Amino acid sequence: MSGQREKGLYESWLRCLREGRAAVLARLLESSSPDLQAGARLFIPEEGEPMGDLGDPSLNRLVIERAREKLATLYPRSETCPVSLPGGEQAQVFFDINLPPFELMIFGAGHDAVPVAKFALELGFRTTVVDPRPAYANGERFPGSRIILADRHSWEEKVTVGRRTFVLVMNHHLERDRAAIRFALNSPAPYVGVLGPRSRRDRMLEALEQEGVRFEKEQLSRMYSPVGLDIGAETPEEVAVSILAEVLAIRSGHKGGFLREQSRNSIHQPL
Numbered sequence: 001m002s003g004q005r006e007k008g009l010y011e012s013w014l015r016c017l018r019e020g021r022a023a024v025l026a027r028l029l030e031s032s033s034p035d036l037q038a039g040a041r042l043f044i045p046e047e048g049e050p051m052g053d054l055g056d057p058s059l060n061r062l063v064i065e066r067a068r069e070k071l072a073t074l075y076p077r078s079e080t081c082p083v084s085l086p087g088g089e090q091a092q093v094f095f096d097i098n099l100p101p102f103e104l105m106i107f108g109a110g111h112d113a114v115p116v117a118k119f120a121l122e123l124g125f126r127t128t129v130v131d132p133r134p135a136y137a138n139g140e141r142f143p144g145s146r147i148i149l150a151d152r153h154s155w156e157e158k159v160t161v162g163r164r165t166f167v168l169v170m171n172h173h174l175e176r177d178r179a180a181i182r183f184a185l186n187s188p189a190p191y192v193g194v195l196g197p198r199s200r201r202d203r204m205l206e207a208l209e210q211e212g213v214r215f216e217k218e219q220l221s222r223m224y225s226p227v228g229l230d231i232g233a234e235t236p237e238e239v240a241v242s243i244l245a246e247v248l249a250i251r252s253g254h255k256g257g258f259l260r261e262q263s264r265n266s267i268h269q270p271l
Helices: 003-019 057-072 113-122 174-185 198-210 217-221 236-252
Strands: 023-031 041-045 079-084 090-098 103-107 126-131 146-149 165-169 191-194
Touching: 003 023, 003 041, 003 090, 023 057, 041 057, 057 079, 057 090, 103 113, 103 174, 113 126, 113 236, 165 174, 165 236, 174 191, 174 198, 191 236
Parallel strands: 103 126, 103 165, 126 146, 165 191
Antiparallel strands: 023 041, 023 090, 079 090
């Protein structure tokens, strides 16, 4: 790779790091082919065209496919992966993955949302609070969080939910909660937590069905209600810990539970 192209590749990678955009920097570590040079790099952004060259078109294609597959998952990890070339040669490629911060979007600015937003920020989430009431949803109550003052009629215009946005519905208002469930389950959000007992959730889903709103099995599989892990939480702070522990488990591909009851060797390995 020429020096100018190498410089452009690194500048693009550094720009993704600064701007918090998803991308993969693939580096060839070793190969059984004498034609491939260790250290060659390929930059694959989530949006945009790849840059660089690993020294073989087939290897480039396979690595780009693997990188795209990784970026399509919720929480891919940087790792070294073997890649088999069509001619039988083998290569070891390190996939260095950069992801933007995950977002926690809270529908509802009640008193119990305050510790959730606070703890989420401390865990590194971008935190957004959606509520139509400026007396509740404001920077004084939610320092560091993005505030969206909007009711259910303006969510389509003002609220954007992406596939790395975890949604928490806690309006303590049946109509707003029902609208938030409908909005969130029709988005790419991987997680929709709904505060309250199962009976309340069932009533809301039944009301939505009477309105002609029916969800597919895949959509309902992303809804977690009652929300949180079973830790016996009572206070708002304890409930916040329970909820965020569940969010972290879902993000990482784990199921929660006691580590001492896990049979696998690595505590970091998802189930």
